[in-house]
Amino acid sequence: MSSTTSPTPQPPQIQCTPREVESHLATGELRRLRRSTYIPADPDVPDFTTHRTTRETLLRAVRNERLDGVVALETAALLHRGRTLYEPATVHLVVSWNAAGLKRGSRRRPPNRPTSRELGPRDHRRALGTRPFVRHRYDLADSDVVDLDGLRVTSLERTAEDCARFLPPDRALAVVDSLFAIVAGAGERPWDRRDEINARAARFRQALLTRLDARPRERGVRRARAVVMAATPWSQSVWETEARRLCLIGGITPPEPQMPVRTAAGTFYADLGWWIVRLVLEIDGLIKYLEDADAVLAAQCWRQAAMEGAGIHVERTTPAEVADGEAFLARLRRILPLTLCEEKPVAALRTRSESRRQQGAQW
Incomplete structure (x- = not known):
């Protein structure tokens, strides 16, 4: 392709x-x-x-x-x-591939630059x-x-x-x-x-x-x-994707991306949602407010009021909050019922630092 x-x-x-x-x-x-x-x-x-x-x-x-x-x-x-x-x-x-092996260039290394062997794994x-x-x-x-x-x-x-x-x-x-x-x-x-x-x-x-x-x-x-x-074709921002991944590694039932919500004002598509508990999560990035913040905020409030009028609870978050993975998961566990927080975590989707934290918590 x-x-x-x-x-x-x-x-x-x-x-x-x-x-x-x-x-x-x-x-x-x-x-x-x-x-x-x-x-x-x-x-x-x-x-x-x-x-x-x-x-x-x-x-x-x-x-x-x-x-x-x-x-x-x-x-x-x-x-x-x-x-x-x-x-x-x-x-x-x-x-x-270079059958003869890699050959370093003739440029001299700056005198204050350490060699690769002198660096520890993290610095390397x-x-x-x-x-x-x-x-x-x-x-x-x-x-x-x-x-x-x-x-x-x-x-x-x-x-x-x-x-x-x-x-x-x-x-x-x-x-x-x-x-x-x-x-x-x-x-x-x-x-x-x-x-x-x-x-x-x-x-x-x-x-x-x-x-x-x-x-x-x-x-x-x-x-x-x-x-x-x-993976899904329905995620419309990288932070929606990251929120879903955090749910998967945290044992939380992953939300549905672009969940349809029918209201008196029409059908809206929430960033993420759990229809079983009638809850949606909207992730508000700063870029949408750059041109006409007042108009965007007004439309945002109107949309939220319409969904709440249809019996849907709306939670809002930001990319910065999603990036703080542990705090984001703790918030979800507070607002979601226990039955949605008992999934088997997908360990293969954890980053290296997340795996280390998980191992430390088990000890």
């Missing part, structure tokens, strides 16, 4: 002499990404904007310099119009996370590579498989949910085509499970199966 995308907005070009570049670096006006690749440095710009600019600049370098590799993982998902839990700055590339992971390019070496079939905007990119199906296998579960499910929505065609007014969307999603799920069945005992397959089985 493949996808098309419109040309990506290009970051601003940096045209300076080497002496000017050094001056701008010293004053903090420029930030170096890699050799001969720089972006403007502005401390007032939000991190997600800086990350996006960084990623687009690096992708331009891949395209213009014809760097070896196929764009993969979260970078590929974004090129397929998918979503990610956090805005990534790193570009992931799958490169060909952090250092790897700051690399502009992360290169992976594994086999790709020709059918797993498509061309998007002049870039070689893993196909949508292969991107979903790789993200499910190799990303932490929270990031993996956010990406895979969004790719399910793309494959199923859950765009404008998806509720009018529920059966069609569910059928397409079921076929995509089976295709991914078939791929995973062909990789017995390979790394990440168990986690990937859990991600694929939990």
